[in-house]
Amino acid sequence: MARTVNVFVRSPDTRSERRYDLALTVGQLKNKLELVTGIPPQNQKISVYANEDVPEPIIVLSDDNRPLGFYGVRDWQLLKVDDLNPSVSFTGQLTDTSQVDKFELSPEEYEQRQDTVLAYKQRNKIGRFAEKPAEEDVEGEEVEIQIGARCEVESAEEDFRKRGTVKFVGSTEFAKGVWVGIEYDEPIGKNDGSVKGKKYFECKPNFGVFVKPDRVKAGDFPVEEINFDDEEM
Structure with a gap:
């Protein structure tokens, strides 16, 4: 009988693949998950999902003294770790960019920079900066064909x-x-x-x-x- 399981662990700021011993208690698991998710053990709520596509959990790991094997955790299930007190661990702020000051350049300032994709294309004559073949010189083209011939x-x-x-x-x-x-x-x-x-x-x-x-x-x-x-x- 397998003594370990491979599972996916997901929290507000992290997603990873882990292997745990089925004899590990929920309390011990929480201590390990703190290093992965940044959420203190006392603030963790761990729910087990069959996979990432299902909306409802199979079970919640509610007893810190029970081992993982007691809850029937299987390979490639999802352990979703919710933070019951995000104000303490600041979860979710790593992925929230709404309060981040944005560095913006005007089109004129962007064109002056030499470390941009635009500058790279200009230097290497890529895309719209590629050299175009010389157009026909219509005025200089001599045609010795007379109208009426x-x-x-x-x-x-x-x-x-x-x-x-x-x-x-x-x-x-x-x-x-x-x-x-x-x-x-x-x-x-x-x-x-x-x-x-x-x-x-x-x-x-x-x-x-x-x-x-x-x-x-x-x-x-x-x-x-x-x-x-x-x-x-």
């Missing part, structure tokens, strides 16, 4: 030529960099020359598209009629 747009589909006429070259509000607006010869586009309500050039719906200059090849590209009926019904 015939063109062919790079396609991922083999033997599929996407041809049209250049209608716009320049910067836009929908994305950075220089874009080329094209009116396709067939309705294989994505818009009518407008993006997000902004009109950049005129064309029929589904004939317009915007692509990056490196996908556009200007030259003598005659109109090719695309027959959609061969593959679609």
Whole structure:
């Protein structure tokens, strides 16, 4: 038969795991618990709970002369130690921060300190302080594509030529960099020359598209009629 038990001990200021001999009297236990909880033996009320999740105790260790074994204390039960006179032992004050003066800094003072998380991030270029890649120099980007030129747009589909006429070259509000607006010869586009309500050039719906200059090849590209009926019904 086991002669010791492993239990959890909880008080207003402490929580720990302990092992005690079942032959230990409640009075002797209280003397040991004073060193753990800071509560004098005469002010201790020890209740036994099946575990920390149950609201009601199994029993209260009320007789200082009885051993723990008498109360049937088992492994991993909870011994809850209440302080009957907290004004003497000052229990609960270690966890009560309501009366503690707070050290506060203004945002300006915080930014000047060198021992803060903010300063660490700034020194190591972390988060919003990370170096950003240089943005495209829109004004300095030269594009040798003329408005009105015939063109062919790079396609991922083999033997599929996407041809049209250049209608716009320049910067836009929908994305950075220089874009080329094209009116396709067939309705294989994505818009009518407008993006997000902004009109950049005129064309029929589904004939317009915007692509990056490196996908556009200007030259003598005659109109090719695309027959959609061969593959679609």
